[in-house]
Amino acid sequence: MVIELSVGGLITLLGIPTAITAFCSWMLQRRITKREKAQEEREQAREQNEVLIIKGMGAAIALGEATAQAVQRIPDAHCNGDMHAALEYARKVKHEHKEFMTEQSVQALY
Incomplete structure (x- = not known):
């Protein structure tokens, strides 16, 4: 049979x-x-979340510092040194975090 x-x-x-x-x-x-686009959107949301966490941490430290300084100004408040230590610790953490973020930004540039 031939076709x-x-x-x-x-x-x-x-x-x-x-x-x-x-x-x-x-x-x-x-x-x-579609999958890559959804993943990119999730990554952007994750980055936004981290920025907000960092801002919240800075706000909490600022609030703690303001509270500590206000309590230290009250003449009859008895802090027994804990408030001074907490204020120094908050400042130390704030500066360490600022240095870390500076290092990360420099590394991201190069």
Whole structure:
């Protein structure tokens, strides 16, 4: 039994699997692109969260320093040295954090 195909019929038969493969590749690429976009959005949200945490920590330290300084000004407040130590510790942590962030920003530049 001999099957006769014309050139047009042969091209059509070869084109169908190619078209299916191209369609599947396009669908896969589209899915990968969507996944990468979602991952990028999550990464941006994570970075925003870290910035807000850092700002919150700075605000908490500033509030602690202000409270410690206010309590020290009250003449009849008995701090027994704990407030002074806490104030020094808050300042130390604030400066360590500032130095760390400075190092990280320099490393990010280079």
